[in-house]
Amino acid sequence: MAVSKKLQTLIEQDNQYLFQNYGTRLPACFIKGKGSELFDQDGKRYIDFFAGIAVNSLGYNHPALNSALHKQIDAIMHSSNWFFNKQQIEAAQLLSETSFPGKTLFTNSGTEANEAAIKLARKYGISQSNDKYHIISFTNSFHGRTFGAMSATAQEKIRSGFGPIVPGFIYVPFNDVTQFKKTLEANKGKICAVITELVQGEGGITVADSYFIQEINSLCKENNILLIIDEVQTGIARTGKMFAYQHYDIQPDIISLAKGLGGGVPIGAIHAQNFLVEFFPKGTHGTTFGGNHLAAAAAKTVLEHCKKESLLNNVNTMGKLIVEKLSIMKKKYPTLIIDVRGIGLHIGIELSMAGQPIVVEALKKGLIINCTAEKVIRIMPPLTINKKLVNEGLSILDSIFAGVTA
Numbered sequence: 217m218a219v220s221k222k223l224q225t226l227i228e229q230d231n232q233y234l235f236q237n238y239g240t241r242l243p244a245c246f247i248k249g250k251g252s253e254l255f256d257q258d259g260k261r262y263i264d265f266f267a268g269i270a271v272n273s274l275g276y277n278h279p280a281l282n283s284a285l286h287k288q289i290d291a292i293m294h295s296s297n298w299f300f301n302k303q304q305i306e307a308a309q310l311l312s313e314t315s316f317p318g319k320t321l322f323t324n325s326g327t328e329a330n331e332a333a334i335k336l337a338r339k340y341g342i343s344q345s346n347d348k349y350h351i352i353s354f355t356n357s358f359h360g361r362t363f364g365a366m367s368a369t370a371q372e373k374i375r376s377g378f379g380p381i382v383p384g385f386i387y388v389p390f391n392d393v394t395q396f397k398k399t400l401e402a403n404k405g406k407i408c409a410v411i412t413e414l415v416q417g418e419g420g421i422t423v424a425d426s427y428f429i430q431e432i433n434s435l436c437k438e439n440n441i442l443l444i445i446d447e448v449q450t451g452i453a454r455t456g457k458m459f460a461y462q463h464y465d466i467q468p469d470i471i472s473l474a475k476g477l478g479g480g481v482p483i484g485a486i487h488a489q490n491f492l493v494e495f496f497p498k499g500t501h502g503t504t505f506g507g508n509h510l511a512a513a514a515a516k517t518v519l520e521h522c523k524k525e526s527l528l529n530n531v532n533t534m535g536k537l538i539v540e541k542l543s544i545m546k547k548k549y550p551t552l553i554i555d556v557r558g559i560g561l562h563i564g565i566e567l568s569m570a571g572q573p574i575v576v577e578a579l580k581k582g583l584i585i586n587c588t589a590e591k592v593i594r595i596m597p598p599l600t601i602n603k604k605l606v607n608e609g610l611s612i613l614d615s616i617f618a619g620v621t622a
C-alpha cells in the first residue's frame with residue numbers, strides 16, 4: 217500500500233522508538249474522530265466498524281462525554297485511592313443498578329480486572345480449604361496478558377515462551393457440559409471459581425450455548441464455586457443488553473469489565489456480589505490509578521448513556537440490520553462466507569480464507585474492521601452508529617467480497 221510522506225515518517229519513528237510487539241501496524245494514524253467516522257494523518261475519512269477494539273462505545277467526540285471529561289480535568293484528575301472519590305461512588309452505584317447490587321473495585325484495564333477477580337476467587341476458596349484455589353477456564357478463551365489472566369487464557373499461543381504459568385488453572389472445552397461435569401467430579405472440593413466469556417471475542421466470536429452456561433451456573437451454585445463472567449469485551453451494552461450475562465438466566469458472582477466502560481479513557485473494574493466484600497480486606501489488593509477521578513467520571517457518563525433504552529434499541533436494531541445484510545452476502549458468496557454470528561453489535565463473519573487481507577483492503581477503501589482467530593472478521597462499531605454508516609460500511613465490505621470471489 218503506497219504511503220504518504222507523513223505516514224512514512226511515523227512508520228520510521230515507530231520503528232526507532234517503540235517495541236514492535238504489535239507487529240506491523242495498519243497504515244493509518246488517526247488524528248480526529250466524529251461519531252463513527254475517523255480521519256487519518258492525510259485527512260482521509262473512514263467508517264469505523266472497530267471502535268478501538270470495542271472501546272469507543274459512544275463513538276468519537278461525544279458531546280456529553282467530552283463535556284464531563286473537560287469538567288473533570290478542570291476540577292481534579294487524580295487524588296489516589298487513599299481518599300474518597302465521588303466519581304467512583306457514582307460509577308459504582310450505576311454498576312449496581314444496571315447489573316446486581318454489589319461492590320465494585322476499579323482497575324485500569326481488562327487484564328487487571330481479571331487479576332482482581334482471580335485473587336478474590338482464590339482468597340474466597342482458600343478461606344474454606346487450602347486446596348480450593350483451582351479455577352476452570354475454557355478453550356479458546358482470552359482473559360488478558362498479565363500472568364494470572366494469561367494463565368487463565370486457554371490458548372497455548374498466548375502463554376508459550378514465558379516459563380511456568382500460574383498454577384491452578386484447569387482448561388475445559390468450551391460449550392461441553394459433559395467434560396465440565398467430569399472435571400468437577402475429578403476435582404471435588406478443589407475448585408474455587410469458573411471464569412468464562414459468553415461470547416469469545418478473541419477466540420472468533422463464539423457464542424456460549426444457553427444450556428452450557430445454565431448448567432455451569434447451577435453446578436457452581438450447588439458446589440459453592442464462584443462464577444466469574446468476563447464481560448471485558450461484551451459488557452456495557454455491546455450485546456444489546458447492559459451485560460451479556462443478562463441474555464442468559466444466570467447469576468454471576470463476579471463480572472470483570474473494561475474496554476467500553478470508559479468510552480476511550482482507560483478503566484476496568486470488577487463488580488461482585490456483596491458477600492464477597494469480606495475477602496478483600498485492607499491490604500489485600502489495590503492500585504494507584506484504578507478509577508481515578510478522570511477515569512471514573514468517564515465511566516459514570518458512559519454508564520448513564522449506555523443504560524438508556526434508546527441506545528440499547530440502537531444496538532439491537534443496527535446489530536439486526538448488519539446480521540441480515542451479512543446473511544444475504546453469505547448466500548451471494550457461499551464459498552467465502554462460512555458463518556455469520558454474534559449478539560448485538562458484536563458480530564463475526566467466519567471466512568474460508570485468512571481475514572487479514574480483507575482488513576487491509578477495507579482500510580484502503582475507508583472501512584475499519586478487524587480479524588480475530590485468523591479467519592473471522594469482527595464487526596463492533598461504536599454503539600451509537602447510524603443506519604447510513606452501517607449501509608455504507610457494508611457496501612464497502614460487499615465490494616471487497618465480490619473482488620475476492622471474482
Ligand SMILES: Cc1ncc(COP(=O)(O)O)c(C=O)c1O
Pocket residue numbers: 325326327328330358359360361413417418446447448449474475
Ligand atoms: C474477554 C477479554 N478479557 C480480557 C481482556 C484484556 O483486556 P485488556 O486488553 O484491557 O487488558 C480482553 C481484551 O481483548 C478481552 O477481550
